[in-house]
Amino acid sequence: MNDNHLHARVFRTLHEWYADVDDQLNPQPDNPLWWGSYTSQKAALDAACARLAALHREPTYLADQAS
Numbered sequence: 001m002n003d004n005h006l007h008a009r010v011f012r013t014l015h016e017w018y019a020d021v022d023d024q025l026n027p028q029p030d031n032p033l034w035w036g037s038y039t040s041q042k043a044a045l046d047a048a049c050a051r052l053a054a055l056h057r058e059p060t061y062l063a064d065q066a067s
Helices: 039-059 060-066
Strands: 004-014 017-023 034-038
Touching: 004 034, 004 039, 034 039
Parallel strands: none
Antiparallel strands: 004 017, 017 034
């Protein structure tokens, strides 16, 4: 178990959908843990959920990102 409190954001810009994952207790809007841009809301949601699941399976990845 890690001490990160991850959350995903998905929102639309003018021509694309954007998704990112960040630590809600230490947000870094200019440097999230992960981000991507997509052509559909479903693709952005699917990618964000997949990334959260991967980070949950491998919490050492988060520790590497913090250093």
